[in-house]
Amino acid sequence: MTKVDRRILKSQDAIKKAMIELMSQKHFDQITIQDISDTANVSRRTIYLHYMDKYDLLDKLIEEHMNELQVLCEPESEMSTTDGGMSWFEYFETNYLFFSAMLTSKGAPFFRSRFLQFVIEDIKNGWDMIDGKNRGISEDILLQFFAPAYVGIVEWWFINKMPYPPHVMEEQVNKILELNLS
Numbered sequence: 349m350t351k352v353d354r355r356i357l358k359s360q361d362a363i364k365k366a367m368i369e370l371m372s373q374k375h376f377d378q379i380t381i382q383d384i385s386d387t388a389n390v391s392r393r394t395i396y397l398h399y400m401d402k403y404d405l406l407d408k409l410i411e412e413h414m415n416e417l418q419v420l421c422e423p424e425s426e427m428s429t430t431d432g433g434m435s436w437f438e439y440f441e442t443n444y445l446f447f448s449a450m451l452t453s454k455g456a457p458f459f460r461s462r463f464l465q466f467v468i469e470d471i472k473n474g475w476d477m478i479d480g481k482n483r484g485i486s487e488d489i490l491l492q493f494f495a496p497a498y499v500g501i502v503e504w505w506f507i508n509k510m511p512y513p514p515h516v517m518e519e520q521v522n523k524i525l526e527l528n529l530s
Contacts, residue, residue, distance in 0.1 A: 360398055362388040367405055371449035376406070410459055413446060414466055421470055437514035437521075440502060448506045451499075460499065468495040475529040494525065 366388035370379045381402060385392045399405040420436060440447050450459040468491050498521065505517060512520070 356398075359388075359390055359394050362390055363395055363398065363405065364409055367402070367409060368445045368449055372445055376402075406459075409446065410450075410462060413443065414462065417466065421474065435514060435518040437502075437505070437517040440505070441510065441514045444506075444510075447502070451503045452506050464495055464499050467498050468492075471495055471498075471525075471529070475525065490529065494529065498525075 363384060366384050367379070370383055370387055379402060381392050381395055384402065384405070385395055388395075395405070399408065417436060417439065420434060420439060434442075450463075471491055471494055472487075501517075501521060505512070
């Protein structure tokens with residue numbers, strides 16, 4: 349395995365943090381590579397060395413967080429909640445700037461769409477939905493009802509400045525899902 353130079357990692361980290369900071373201040377379409385360069389204190393050339401453009405940067409940021417959430421879903425993962433690891437809401441809180449920028453602004457509707465697809469797949473793979481099916485409710489309808497509701501509650505949590513701690517949110521949302529899906 350090739351070891352990545354620390355300077356490269358430091359530059360990439362600064363660029364990602366700059367993008368998140370800028371997205372919390374203004375609409376994604378208004379952000380320029382120069383803005384990112386100035387905020388990250390790196391040259392435009394450094395940004396283009398790692399990313400094709402701001403869309404590629406955002407896509408890689410989103411992918412990174414989706415991968416981390418996927419790891420949290422895996423039961424054999426040391427981060428998994430089944431073994432007392434980190435919950436999704438704890439992860440959201442830890443990465444507050446990113447998720448609040450993505451979910452509370454209109455700057456990244458494609459993030460919401462990807463997050464929704466991710467939640468649909470997680471519900472589909474993580475819940476058996478027997479009770480709903482036994483009540484004559486189609487799995488597709490259950491998924492299209494609960495996945496947007498989950499995304500909506502996460503948005504609500506950020507918009508309202510996280511009025512409940514992550515463990516309470518996780519507990520409450522899991523109760524709702526358990527009552528209706530399993």
